[in-house]
Amino acid sequence: MRDSLPTRILRPICFVLIAVWSGFPIFFLVMSSFKPPRDILAFPPRFFFTPTLDNYTALVTRWPEFFEALQSSLIVTIGATVLTVVATTLAGYVYSRVRSRLLAASAFLMIVIRMVPPIVITLPLFPVINYLRLSDTHIVLIVLYTTFFVSLNTWIMKAFIDQIPREIEEAAVIDGAGLMQILRYIILPLSAQGMIAASTFVFIFSWNEFLFAFIFTTTDAKTAPLVISEMVGAVDGVEWGVLFAAATVQLIPILVFVIAVQKYVIAGLTAGSLKG
């Protein structure tokens, strides 16, 4: 059926409006990072300017800790993503293939835990983490981020693995395959799309997360969002150029990652929506 005339006219207009609405802040951020500082918030606004790398030079010279924090962000993000994907793929497989009351109860418990506001858990955890001498380590952030994404990602992986016909596994069993071989040669390759989708959520969350990093890190494991928050909170005036340069640098890895995996995200989110 052909769309009506108003629909055909309105659709591209809406598309452009949404694209501008979503894309303009990013465009403004990146453009501003190449403007001379006095032109960034100039009035009237200056749309034409000679690009400069001064803000990036200032970022390197005045905020060297930002790049150390980026390294920390990368370690924590990759660590949390890998750990989450491994744990949730295995959990998703069990939830998909095994039926028991205990498992049903544990699935419910996971959902409940996900609903608890993080701040409720983090503050009482502070003295415990401190006592265990885990404060200001990457491992504490990796474990916390993983913990908060295990429930959601387990359900994503379960939905994905549900779509893999059991008959393939049964055929493998007849051919003599054990559990590990089934996982390695059947489940993992066929659920790779779901793993990528699941990893996207934890990757983005871990890269941008502030609260846990703020509470549990000091210097060694300090992540990039904490340094950016310091730039915003300057008591002697915000250096907008440096701030925009840092935000642009911080944006690049996540942008590249999301663009690379976006089609899997859609597939992951719609997994299980059609049966049969």
Next chain:
Amino acid sequence: MTINKTWLAGFVGIAALGLAAPALGQDKPDNLTIISHRVHQTVSTGEQGGDITKDWQDANGVGVEWVTLDTGALHERLFRELQLPETNIDIAFLLNTRAVDSVTKLLEPFDEHMAANPVENIDDIFPGLRAAMTFDGTLYGIPFRHASSCFHYNQRILDERGVAPPKTIEEMIEAARQLTFTRDDGTKVYGFLINGEGYANTVDLARAWDGDFITLDYHVATTDEGMMKAVTLLHDFYEEGILPSNWAAIKDEEVNNWMQTGRAAMSLNSCGRNRIFNDPEKSQEAGNIKTVAIPVSEAFKDKFDVAPAKVEFWTMVIPANAKHKDLAWDLVKTMVSPENTLKAALNGNGPVRASTYDSAEMKNQLPYADEEKAVLLVGRVPLPPFDNAAKASDIFVEELQAAVLGMKSPEDAMASVQKRVTPLLPQ
């Protein structure tokens, strides 16, 4: 080779030293950890004055590790660390408004340290600042940096409109009216602008009539003459279009930007903002912004030379649960010596010693040095510390905005502040 008594004694001595080394090491850590806002690190280690901790580090063989956080985050972290059995933080920077009872009892009292290893010429540190960190006669913090309010005006706009720099608050009010106009290109210039989301600059304005929000003896003074005049004036300015229509959403960063772009002619803000208002790399009005003490009302000229504006300050404190308190005190003492106070000032710090303002280097660096000193001699904190200070400030801002925007009369709004804030004060 035979082993005689001398050799034997030498071996025993070396062995004993080897055994004792770990124990000695415990007394002297590799580093002392300072938790602060980044600005404290910048002014302590800047290029112009140099690193004020370097000589101390060299002399003691102990390094200094800075942990920097944003203001809110810094205090939140510090308060959590103070409640642990032991903390790795040796020195912390604390804003004066956060020095409430529940916090100070977790800090190291300084009186014994002062007696054993005193700060050089402590009387030179402005008495008001020291008094604000003295509780029940005991000193808990050594002031390091202050932010005092000044009056900033754009000389170019004043010249353009033929207005002389105001000397009294009454002249400033009249000037604000004359400096509000629309340029040929349609750009509106606002005669006067202050932060609309905070309470501090309104207190500054009230101080022109010696007014207050909450007095140092914990009396809510919003219905007294000084604050009423300030709030009524802001309401009138808003009605007349001297304040912008989005005033209630204006933050300090917008005030900076409007002054830097010539969209606001006059403002009340920290004296140190002069630097960024006149920075050619950031400001379109570099060189045009003058900074002086906030003018006092004609009626109070006999009492004050300048308005007793807001003075806020950061102090250095030592957690009671810190591990190396004597060493930390020695570093605190070093950082506020007269010599290091000047060095930090040259790095951009607001110095807490009166003598620093008299130095030639300081006068060269800060064109408003004398004005700032004048403020420090009469200024006082905008709010005394108490546990509910943040809640009280929120109430004040809420009612202030209602009054300025015309949703309530200034009288009703300030009476409401008094009614709502009084129960929050220490009894």
